[in-house]
Amino acid sequence: MSQVSGCRVTGVLGDQAVVTGVLDCGDRPAGWALPAAALNFDCLETDQWVNEGPGPDYQNFECSAF
Template sequence: MRVLLFMCFALTACNTAGPHFRGLPATTVTVDGSTFDVRVNGRLAEALRTNMQYAPRFGPIKQRAAAAMEMVSGCRVKEVRGDQALATGILDCGKGGPRIDRLTPQDEYSCYTLDSYVSPATGERVLDLDCTVI
């Protein structure tokens, strides 16, 4: 019985936002085969990788996470810290200038909408995008 209870708790923590991002809506983005749940809070963004990949190195995942954070936030990512599963990005949104339209892919990405739906939990529209760097 204890093992079953432990397994339930362990599985619920697999797709949980960090403390600074709890309660914020996630946008699901796929970049070059890596799927992320991206949350933005002020000048920070969090990309939680949700798909399985065999032995991913942080180098390629870091670039994909930065691209996903830029698409969702509309800001440039100055720095990415973390690991293959959870990356935190420091955003540079300029000095109050206009933000980039976050749903429009920029010149350096080619994106396709795979799915869109309205989240029953938050009532927000969720897009599942597949993007590749050009």
């Protein structure tokens, strides 16, 4: 979420069907805008599971824009 929005992710809400990100865009430059072209990402599954709070562990991914 932070890669495509330019904002810091402060929370993730939702469930398996719908995920909503809570973003803090206070530090984003005033002239920031999404590129005109569609963004594509190449993601790899890492060998770790993450749990940053209540709820089940989830698979971690590392993604890079191309």
